[in-house]
Amino acid sequence: MMSAHTAHRKLEGRVVIATHNAGKLREMKELLAPYGIAAVSAGELGLAEPDETGTTFLANAEIKARAAADVSGLPSFADDSGLCVDALGGDPGIYSARWAKETGDFPSAMGRITDMLSERGAIEPAQRRAHFVSALAICWPDGHLETFEGKVFGFIDKPRGEKGFGYDPFFQPDGHELTFGEMSSEEKHGIPADGSQALSHRARAFQMLAGKCLG
Numbered sequence: 001m002m003s004a005h006t007a008h009r010k011l012e013g014r015v016v017i018a019t020h021n022a023g024k025l026r027e028m029k030e031l032l033a034p035y036g037i038a039a040v041s042a043g044e045l046g047l048a049e050p051d052e053t054g055t056t057f058l059a060n061a062e063i064k065a066r067a068a069a070d071v072s073g074l075p076s077f078a079d080d081s082g083l084c085v086d087a088l089g090g091d092p093g094i095y096s097a098r099w100a101k102e103t104g105d106f107p108s109a110m111g112r113i114t115d116m117l118s119e120r121g122a123i124e125p126a127q128r129r130a131h132f133v134s135a136l137a138i139c140w141p142d143g144h145l146e147t148f149e150g151k152v153f154g155f156i157d158k159p160r161g162e163k164g165f166g167y168d169p170f171f172q173p174d175g176h177e178l179t180f181g182e183m184s185s186e187e188k189h190g191i192p193a194d195g196s197q198a199l200s201h202r203a204r205a206f207q208m209l210a211g212k213c214l215g
């Protein structure tokens with residue numbers, strides 16, 4: 001999604017990655033690396049995690065980026081993301097991290113989702129459609145904001161693979177035989193050399209961001 005602002009601003013120098021999630025931090029650093037942007041994490045700066053009171057991925061990404069920019073005085077980059085399962089009315093959605101906290105861990109949260117699908121008679125891949133969403137926000141200390149959103153569609157399968165993080169093991173993107181949990185980081189990002197569309201929700205949002213705010 002395009003930023004609401006028509007004049008895009010270039011990201012230069014040092015940036016805060018406003019996340020305490022190790023998996024996201026690794027992926028965001030990997031995506032920024034080719035652009036020569038030095039990144040420091042919210043954890044490294046000892047920044048507190050703001051309450052995610054928004055009702056959309058974009059609103060929560062903005063809350064995190066704005067809070068980090070206000071406290072650090074540096075441009076701050078945040079991701080709010082999650083998994084939306086069609087047969088569950090889009091759940092867990094913006095509550096993806098919360099579901100894992102409630103059930104104890106991600107394997108239990110994946111088990112809960114799989115059980116809920118089975119209870120609803122959703123057995124076939126076509127009945128288990130799902131997508132990941134990543135909303136990225138960059139906020140500058142003067143309040144300037146840029147936001148972008150990427151999605152990847154696929155279905156819920158039996159968990160496979162030890163790579164990635166979160167809900168990766170049971171999500172198989174359309175057109176692929178492997179789950180995100182079986183893919184290397186490069187395969188999951190899936191950024192083609194010819195500039196065509198990347199694979200993961202985060203890399204897709206990042207491609208839009210890079211086109212406007214980097215390079």
Ligand code: IMP
Nearest residue numbers: 079080081082083096097165166167168
């Ligand atoms: P939040 O954006 O910090 O509210 O948390 C998003 C949650 O969604 C993470 O804790 C993960 O559980 C899940 N999630 C987001 N992106 C991914 C991904 O790329 N792979 C697997 N799980 C993800």
